[in-house]
Structures are given as C-alpha cells and as structure tokens.
Amino acid sequence: MHSLLIDHLSTAVIQINQQLEIVYLNPAAEILLAISRRRIYGQSVSSAFSDDDSSLDALRNALETGYPFTKREAEVVRINGKKLFCDYTVTPVLGSAHLAESLLIEFYPRDRMKRIFQEGELIANHQSSKELVRGLAHEIKNPLGGIRGAAQLISRAFTDEALNDYTQVIIEESDRLRDLVDRLLGPRQLPKNKPLNIHKVIERVRQLILVESDGKIEIIRDYDPSIPDIVGDESQLIQALLNVTRNAMQALLEGNPNDYKEIRIVTRALRQFTIGASRHRLVCKISIIDNGPGIPPHILKTLFYPMVSGRADGTGLGLSISQSVVHQHEGIIECNSNAKSTEFNILIPIETKATAQETNP
Template sequence: MYSLLIDHLSTAIVQLNDRLEIEYLNPAAEMLLAVSRRRVQGHNIGVAFREDDASINALYASIESGYPFTKREAEIECSNNKKLFCDYTVTPVMGTSNDTESLIIELYPRDRMKRISQEDEIIANHESSKELVRGLAHEIKNPLGGIRGAAQLISRAFTDEALNDYTQVIIEESDRLRDLVDRLLGPRQLPKNKPLNIHKVIERVRQLISVETDHKIEFIRDYDPSIPDLIGDESQLIQALLNITRNAMQALMEDTNNHQKTIHMATRALRQFTIGSKRHRLVCKISIIDNGPGIPDALLKTLFYPMVSGRADGTGLGLSIAQSVVHQHHGIIECNSYPNKTEFNLLIPIETIIQD
C-alpha cells in the first residue's frame, strides 16, 4: 500500500542505502531524472544524477548523524548531461538498531519557476527601458527640430559658402541624432503580420552571414519540420535574427584561438509553454548557439538594454531592437552564456494565448 501511494506521488522520490546505492525510484523521479528504475537500481547515485563533492559528503554526514537536511537552489546534472535546478530534502530512515538504513531524497524542480521569474524580470526591464527611451526621445527630438530649423534659416541668410559649411554640419548632425533616437525606439511601424515559414527566415539570415564571413563559419542546422506557419512580420523577424546571429559571428571572428567556428541554428515546437504569466498551446523556439568565448557575467543582466555593448565599436542597439521585435510578436528572447557556448532562444507563440 505504501509503495502504491509513493508511486502515485507527483514529488520525485529517490531511496538510497547507506552506501549511496539506489534502492528505489518512483515514476516521478524517473521522469524528472530521465532514467529507468531497472537500469539504475543497485548502482551508485551518480548514475542517476551528480552534484559537487560537498553535497555527497553531506549525504554521508546525514547517514552518520541521522539528521535530515534541505538544500535550496541546487544544480544537479542528470545522466543525459541535462542540468536541473531544484530543492531537495534528505531524510534518514533508521533501522531496528538505531542505525541509518537508508536515505529518502525528495526532489522539487525549480526550473519552471526560475525561468518564469527570469522572464518576468526581462519583460519588466524591457518595458521600463522602453518608457525611459520614449521620454528621452521626446525631450531630445523637440529641441533638435528647433536647432535644425534655425540652422536652415541661418544658411539661407549667408552668402559665404564657408559659413554655409558650418550650418550644414549642424543640420547633418541633427539628422544623425534624430536617426539614433528613432533606432532607440525600435520598429516604427506596426508588424505587417501574415503566415510565414520560420525556416525560410532562418535560412535567409544564414545565407547573409555566410556571405558576410566568406563562409569561414560552419553552420549546423537542426530544424523541426513539424512546426506550422506562424503569424508574423517576415522583414522584422529577419532583422531580429540577423542582429543576434551577427553578434555571434562577430564574437567568433574576434576569437583568434578558435579554429573551428560554428553556429548552431535549431528550431523546436514547445507545447503548453508559459512565457511570462501567459500560457500558450504552441510556441516556436528558435535557438542560435555559437562556440565563441561567451558573454561576461557582468554584461548578461543588461544585455538587452539600449546602448549596452560588450564591443568597443558596438552601438548597443542590435539586441535591444531584436527584443522589441520579438516582444511585438508576444514572445521573448532568453540568453545563457558559458565559455565556448552562448545560446540565444527566441520564443514566439504560434497559437492563441491562454490566461493562467
């Protein structure tokens, strides 16, 4: 009866003996850790999931002392090399001689909550920066129009060509600042939405980058052909993907120690997927992964802010504009970066939004 109850729990349960060998996994644990009970039973815990040495020592200490403990925000690595963020509680089970016979580990995955929290933060930061830029644009463009108009009037009053050169500089620089403000604001037109094949968009971007780099970067394509057409603005999505892929290209080309430069372009269909606080029946996930040096940790949190760039000659507008475009399509861009792997994921809903 007890075994039947544990098998029907949604909480992942792992039972270990005093040598940290697996005695039992319930179905929830099999699903979470992506392992079969029969394959791992009798083997060391490391065949199901791995953590650092300090955590293994804590398990042995719990066996010795008989005291339970809980660990928060643990990062464990499964047998398929997938990493999971979870909380877990370890409870020693005492035998008849008051010695610990086994450990019960209850695993509570935190990945979904962590991702939703991160997405909410990205969306909130994007909205805040957009409002800030709108206010700044208003304050800049009003006097800028007056400066440009005054320079034009002065140039008409001068007959000296040398003086006209100075007023022309004022006019040109005013136009340059106006264009910069317009770029900060992102796309000025509403998306011209129509059904489109996302793989056609990705292939267009791949061709442009290949020509730009003279085919010095290897592209690995991993597309899901089952993804249906989504509703979007083709030119805007090309621009968003081009901005992200060009950043990857520039990082790779500047990395002189990397002699096998690759960009991995993949698509997947995600079902019943939550973006922020909204759940969607079907979401298109577009991944752009490069094997470059990675993005510094200090830059990751402000990566999508306007005018933030990790390159000396960068404008800091490419990723901000890309996020604005995807946001107009009710989606979001996420980024994870480590040495030799930087991954941008564009998540764009395909079907109608379901409110949670």
C-alpha cells in the same frame, strides 16, 4: 478520463509499479526528463532519471509503508546526462487491501521557477527602459527640429559658401541624431502578421551571415521539421534573428583567426511552456549557439538595454531592437554565456492571443 486530465497538467507526473517500472508518464514529464513514453514504458525508473544512491531505497520504503515523502532540492540526472534541480513528491496509490500498488512521482523544477522570475524581471526592465527612451526621444526630437529649421534659415541668409558649410554640418548632424533616436525607439510599426514558416526566416538569416562572414564561420543546422507555422511579421523577425546571429558572428571574428568558428542554429517545439506570466500550449524555441569567448559577466544582465555593447565599435542597439520585435510577438529572448560559448534562446508562442481571436471569431 483521469489520464486525460493528467496529460494536460503542467506538472510532470510519473507512475511506477511495485517493481519500480514506469507504467505511465504525462507529456510534461516527457519534456522535463527528455524521454519518450513509448520507449520508457516497462523500464526501471532509474533509466529515466537518477538521484543519489538512497533514492531507490526510499521508493521501496514508500511502497512497503504506504507513506508519502517529499525530497527538496534534489539534483536529478536525466537520461541525456543533463542535471535538473527540483523538488519531487512521492505518493503511494493504495489498492483495495490498503496496500500500495504503485507510486506517483510529481516533479517541481526549481530552475524553471527561477527562470520564470528572471523572465518577468527582464520583461519589466525592458519595458521600463523603453518608456525611458521614449521620454528622452520626445525631449530630444522637439528641440532638434528647431535647431535644424534654424540652421536651414541661416543658410539661406548667408552668401558666403564657407559659412554655408557650417550650417550644413548642423543640419547633417541633426539628421544623424534624429536617426539614432528613431533606432533607439525600435520598430515604429505594428507587426504585419501572417502565417509563416520559421525555418524560411532562419534560412534567410543563415544566407546573409554566410556572405558577411566570407566563409570563415561554419553554420550547423539542427531543425525540428514538426514545428507548425507561426503567425508573425516576416521582415521584423528576419531583422531580429539577424541582429542576434550577427552579434555571434562578430564575436567569433574578433577572436583568434586560427580557431575553429561555429554557430549552431537549433529549433525545437516546447509544450505547455511559460513565458513571463503567461503559459502557452506550444512555443517555438530558436537557439543560436556560438563557440566564442562568451559575454563579460558585468554586461550579461544589461545586455538587452539600449546602448549597451561589449565591443568598442558596437552601438548596443541590435539586441535591444531584437528584444522589442520578439516582445511584439509575445515572446522573449534569453541569453546564457560562459567562457567557451554563448547561447541565445528566442522563444515565440505558436498560438498567440491574435491567432486565438482569428481562429475563434
């Protein structure tokens, strides 16, 4: 019963015996440390993660004395070589003779809390920008309709073809500005949600990018076939993923033509994952990673705002529209970039509020 409760905790928990061997870890620890409980049971705790040289001595001391301790801002190296910045607490489990029979280690990732805060800030900023754009769109479209209507009336009154050409320019430019405002507003319809295979969506995007890049970019697929169907609007999700992947393609094609150009598309299922302020049982993560020159740091924080682009001929609407689409699916798009690569992570809950209502009428 106790292990069942701990299995459902979002906190990563490991139990080790007196020989510092792992005897239990919950699913949250499997995800955090990127290890499998079936492979790690019975092995030394140092095979799951490593801290500094004094960490094992501190664990042995906790077993001998029975006193708990907490280490702040530890830099833990996981089995895959990646670093994790976290706090962890070690609590001795006392037996009948009041001696420590085992230790419980609880991990509190600091980078995760930072990410949750950044996601909340990103969602709030995106919502604010949407409200601002909607207000501007209303103020622009009202007089724009009057300008277009007046130009049409004037064109009917003129018999001179040269003057009619001028009024036609006014009408066409009014239409172009109206279309731009509509694009700024993003998707105007609610998603037509239905169960769909996310890999089918990705494959459609991959085929389009292969055609557009004319074979100059290699696309590497790394799919997790265990991801169940998600509920979403297929056409909107195709557009959202296409905008992100096309952004990566254009960044690569603008670089040195002799460089090797690669886009990796990776899918993974994340359990007990938090997006913004909401915790989800299961989340689909789609990573689009290119080996291009990266995004300028001064653009990175405003990347998903309308009209923000790092390219001279860019409109700055593609990523903003993609973020709006993913928000409608209760998800978020994140971006990490350095001088050698850029990674966009698209996170979409597999079980949303809509699906919960459908499954529990």
